[in-house]
Amino acid sequence: METRPDLPGARWRKSSYSGTNGGECVEVADGHPGAVPVRDSKNPAGPVLIVGAEAWQTFVDAVR
Secondary structure (H helix, E strand, O other): OOOOOOOOOOOEEEOOOOOOOOOOOEEEEOOOOOEEEEEEOOOOOOOOEEEEHHHHHHHHHHHO
C-alpha cells in the first residue's frame, strides 16, 4: 500500500473555512479526475488520503 502517492506538481489549497490560527485545516489538490487528494495542512510532508470525487462531494454537501 502506498501511503504517499506521487503527486508531482500538485497545487494544494486550504478550505475557505480554514482560519489563520493554524488550527485543524485540510488541504486538497485539484486536477485529479475522479479523485480528491487530501492532506493535513500542518504536515504537508505527511500522508495523503485519496478520496473518490463522489464521496468527497457527499462529504462537502453534508458539512455545508
